[in-house]
Amino acid sequence: MQLFNLKDKSEEVSFCEAVKRGIGREQGLFFMDKIEPLTDIDGLLRLPLVERSCKVLRHLIGDELPELESIVASAFTFKAPLVKADDNLYALELFHGPTLAFKDFGARFMARVLGAVRGESKLTILTATSGDTGAAVAAAFYGQPGIDVVVLYPKGKISPLQEKLIATLGGNIRAVEVDGTFDECQDLVKRAFDDLPFRAQVGLNSANSINISRLLAQVCYYFEAAAQLSPAQREHLAFAVPCGNFGNITAGLIAKALGLKARFAIACNVNDTVPRYLASGKWDPHATIPTLSNAMDISRPNNWPRVEALVKMQGWSLNDFAYGRMTDEETKATMKALYAKTGYILEPHAAIAYQVLKDNLQAGETGIFLGTAHPAKFKDTVDTTLGIDLPLPQALAARATLEDKKTELKPDYEALKAFMLQELA
Numbered sequence: 001m002q003l004f005n006l007k008d009k010s011e012e013v014s015f016c017e018a019v020k021r022g023i024g025r026e027q028g029l030f031f032m033d034k035i036e037p038l039t040d041i042d043g044l045l046r047l048p049l050v051e052r053s054c055k056v057l058r059h060l061i062g063d064e065l066p067e068l069e070s071i072v073a074s075a076f077t078f079k080a081p082l083v084k085a086d087d088n089l090y091a092l093e094l095f096h097g098p099t100l101a102f103k104d105f106g107a108r109f110m111a112r113v114l115g116a117v118r119g120e121s122k123l124t125i126l127t128a129t130s131g132d133t134g135a136a137v138a139a140a141f142y143g144q145p146g147i148d149v150v151v152l153y154p155k156g157k158i159s160p161l162q163e164k165l166i167a168t169l170g171g172n173i174r175a176v177e178v179d180g181t182f183d184e185c186q187d188l189v190k191r192a193f194d195d196l197p198f199r200a201q202v203g204l205n206s207a208n209s210i211n212i213s214r215l216l217a218q219v220c221y222y223f224e225a226a227a228q229l230s231p232a233q234r235e236h237l238a239f240a241v242p243c244g245n246f247g248n249i250t251a252g253l254i255a256k257a258l259g260l261k262a263r264f265a266i267a268c269n270v271n272d273t274v275p276r277y278l279a280s281g282k283w284d285p286h287a288t289i290p291t292l293s294n295a296m297d298i299s300r301p302n303n304w305p306r307v308e309a310l311v312k313m314q315g316w317s318l319n320d321f322a323y324g325r326m327t328d329e330e331t332k333a334t335m336k337a338l339y340a341k342t343g344y345i346l347e348p349h350a351a352i353a354y355q356v357l358k359d360n361l362q363a364g365e366t367g368i369f370l371g372t373a374h375p376a377k378f379k380d381t382v383d384t385t386l387g388i389d390l391p392l393p394q395a396l397a398a399r400a401t402l403e404d405k406k407t408e409l410k411p412d413y414e415a416l417k418a419f420m421l422q423e424l425a
């Protein structure tokens, strides 16, 4: 697989190299400059998840990474069921993995790919999270030999359970709560990657959705969604994706480039840089606003350049996207309305995707919205909004009582560097 730095096309790398480097020079993202469509989509859709995913990923990655098939089999060990939530509207439930979030797919795949390609070198994963990434990455890398993990998250801005999932593991996982916003956490990560001597010294790697391996893993469940529908239903598909850093929707668009016939809707909360951009043509990020759908509280989505690159590469138009943005009040009203109508329980991220999908669905289309987190991960909001008492799934209940092992830092690069040098020496 050939990948290029989107900011400097002369930096060309293989898939394995891109996974190791994470991000390219000048913080450029690695991406392909062409995508060969798959030839037999219908045949692929008849295969089970693991077998199909091996074929899709082998097609994309080419003859690198001989361990690919065994990696896929050990990473994708849970289901992604399509559940009917309303008339013509289905939830693709991506939250049945170990940390109950869709990020388990990408993080588990990436951890195994890195384990296979790192050779003898020690690695440090440095990642910023607005919630679920950190939990999924921490779980995926926990106990991986030769790999340390440092997770940065904005203090008080992720849910208590998300924090438990990140901060109670210990071992090779360091949890750092930053007294600032998610964007500041993300800036710290970018600074560290720009600090070339430091980067080399600790073998820095990012597990954010900027890592191409995470995106490729996520391509697989778009096919899994289509596979669960009848051939007639999948003729006219529309996906709505709750967007934060726009990694998930990039994966969906790669699936489309591979030949999955579908339309895409971008669903945002009031951190709506992209919807405003699509409406006005002006890229004008505002300060990030905290919302109930906190994994989408991102005003400078770091995968957007990949979306633009894909649109250009495929000859699509930005006008092809449906989009919508929702306030917290609208989000709660949506959760209530669907619960009253069909009993389906939405958490805030899925609620936004559901509503944007519903608002944009065209006659004859089957709509699929992505359920990116288990409702129990947002138990407080779900319970108070719906007037229910959602039981915590076992995996979460067991962690909720454990003690945190975390370090607090100011959003200051030198402080982070000093902490890491001391911890990882």
Ligand SMILES: *Cc1c(COP(=O)(O)O)cnc(C)c1O
Pocket (backbone or CB within 6 Å): 101, 103, 131, 132, 133, 209, 242, 243, 244, 245, 246, 247, 248, 249, 295, 296, 349, 372, 373
């Ligand atoms: C990460 C996350 C998102 C946003 O996904 P991106 O790939 O960053 O766009 C949406 N919902 C939940 C629950 C998440 O954890």
